[in-house]
Amino acid sequence: MHLPHWLGEFLVQKNLMRFRNSISAFLFQFVNRTCLWVVLGCAAFSISATADTLTVYSARNEQLLKPLLEEFTKATGTQVQLLTANEGALLARLKAESTSTPADVLITVDAGNLWQAGQQGLLQSVSSPLLEANIPAHLRDPGNQWFGMSVRARTMVYSKAKVQPKDLSTYEDLADPKWRGKLCLRTSKKVYNQSLVAMLMNDLGEAKAQAVVRGWVSNLATDVFPDDTALLKAIAAGQCQVGIVNTYYLGRLLDTDPNFPVGLFWADQGGSGVHVNVSGAGITKHAKNRVAAQKFLEFLSGDTAQKIYTDKDLEFPANPRVSADSVIKNWGNFKPNMINVSKAGELQAAATRLMDRAGYK
Numbered sequence: 001m002h003l004p005h006w007l008g009e010f011l012v013q014k015n016l017m018r019f020r021n022s023i024s025a026f027l028f029q030f031v032n033r034t035c036l037w038v039v040l041g042c043a044a045f046s047i048s049a050t051a052d053t054l055t056v057y058s059a060r061n062e063q064l065l066k067p068l069l070e071e072f073t074k075a076t077g078t079q080v081q082l083l084t085a086n087e088g089a090l091l092a093r094l095k096a097e098s099t100s101t102p103a104d105v106l107i108t109v110d111a112g113n114l115w116q117a118g119q120q121g122l123l124q125s126v127s128s129p130l131l132e133a134n135i136p137a138h139l140r141d142p143g144n145q146w147f148g149m150s151v152r153a154r155t156m157v158y159s160k161a162k163v164q165p166k167d168l169s170t171y172e173d174l175a176d177p178k179w180r181g182k183l184c185l186r187t188s189k190k191v192y193n194q195s196l197v198a199m200l201m202n203d204l205g206e207a208k209a210q211a212v213v214r215g216w217v218s219n220l221a222t223d224v225f226p227d228d229t230a231l232l233k234a235i236a237a238g239q240c241q242v243g244i245v246n247t248y249y250l251g252r253l254l255d256t257d258p259n260f261p262v263g264l265f266w267a268d269q270g271g272s273g274v275h276v277n278v279s280g281a282g283i284t285k286h287a288k289n290r291v292a293a294q295k296f297l298e299f300l301s302g303d304t305a306q307k308i309y310t311d312k313d314l315e316f317p318a319n320p321r322v323s324a325d326s327v328i329k330n331w332g333n334f335k336p337n338m339i340n341v342s343k344a345g346e347l348q349a350a351a352t353r354l355m356d357r358a359g360y361k
């Protein structure tokens, strides 16, 4: 078909326009997207290039840890990236990630767990006069691979309605037949009890420690409990009369109900003293930001962080110059067992076998 010249020109122009429009739309989108990626890329680059970031792997409750991290960032400007999981998963992850781990610091509860991390070669030794001044020698690794930052005391608790403090004395005494059907215990699977029994093994020798654990099992009022809070509530409800717990669990219950009818007794004050354990931290073997990691550990051992440990978590400060929260101060001073907490790690496997032989579930 023959088209008039003017119409042909018009159609060519229109197609060209459409082509030009689609090209410019494409270019516009391309440029736009590219710019966006460039901008994001630049922003991301500037965060990793200029900001001081510390990566922490932690087995501690995130809620308890957050105030510490916020204060650290406030004090130093260093941003903290936090990954929380249970200790087993964190140790496995550190091992698998090896040299490429992003983690600079490992935080966990119980000296047994910290000792394991050290033994598996996941931590590095830290030389810091400040840490050594703030944290007493028995609360840190003898090789300075980890440091206890808060102290947890595992001692005896009793029903105020049925037991007098004068009836109580040592952990061993809870194996006496006078407590038959009156004792409540948490499961032996919990590392806290493995550490407690490890300490008993260290103090009494294996045979005597096993007889004590056997005695405890014979005195149980009921099946072992999954946690310390359930145990404390069982004492309050009259299901049993005595038990062994970490004091901060009682502190939390007293915080909400000052008349909670369970008393605290400092065990073995005439002998080795109360079994203490720690929550603590160490610098990972392959830390990328070693300087900030050491600053963070030093920060945790100082006044501001130690105050948070005791005020928010109701634990005892590891730094002896910082005083404890008022709720836990009411329990008075106690003599702690002074064996190095790393013993709990060393004897943990043997303690677990001993509890198994003694029938402690």
Ligand code: FE
Pocket (backbone or CB within 6 Å): 246
């Ligand atoms: Fe706990």
